[in-house]
Amino acid sequence: MGLADGEIERVRAGTDIVAIISERTALKRAGTRWSGLCPFHTERSPSFSVNAADGIYYCFGCHAKGDAITFVRETQHLDFIEAVEYLAGRAGIELQHDEGSGAVRQQRKQFLDVMERAVAWYHQQLLETPEAGAARNYLRSRGYDGETVRQFKLGWAPDDWDSLCRALDLSPKDLEGTGLGFVNKRGRKQDALRARIIFPIFDSSGHAIAVGGRVMPPQPGGPPVSEAKYKNSPETPIYSKRRTLYALNWAKAEVVKKSEIVVCEGYTDVIAFFRAGIPRAVATCGTALSEDHFRTMRNFANRIVLAYDGDSAGQNAAASVYQWEQ
């Protein structure tokens, strides 16, 4: 999956080369050029020149030359695409990828559309149906006001076999492509999630791509909950767990502004950070942090803060991240 035509030009045009290079060496304006000490060789008097209008640099001492992409590749030891992604992240540009044939793209678009409708439907169930009363009370008891529920588009999957399938009239292909349901042994369509609070998961540009469902806590005096606390969408053509960071779509602007990203262990931790006035938190979705996650985060921020639990699972996760970072 490469970049779509014109994307590299768009990144070059959106990049301030003087700002990028100034992070490595002090530049002084001299007419239409900027000059400073060369970051690629040791020198006492400046022979490094930047032409901001053309977006290029040249060193009269060591003959290093190139554009912003070259500069980022050389100084950060990235490959070409990584450098483009880094600059795109800094410039707030959402890169368009060339996703193969028109048919594949069309298919993806259909699945994204189904997911968007499902998220809207789950959200409406939580806000409006009498059946979701217990879920609303539970969320309220956890301090989630209406604003929080709306911001994170929380939802409710009714305690029923197939209410989503029926409400949206989903085809078996839609179910498979989104992971929202499946065809059961009796040949009937069935919802993947029931009687769960829904945390929709969006890609960094805000398209709904998956859902996580949390069971309600056991009733006082009732039977213990036997199912897993969280159940997430499976990998699908629109959802890759090792690439996705929950809440990056909401956190992105603040992450870039502060050049810092906070990584939590789960959806509710992320929401707690937002509510505490730190809207630059994300979480992985039921997986460990991957290299892809790190690459994504580096596109947006210089500083990664791990906000993991003090228990041993959290400590182990933090330790493995630390090793990875060495």
Ligand SMILES: [Zn+2]
């Ligand atoms: Zn030089």
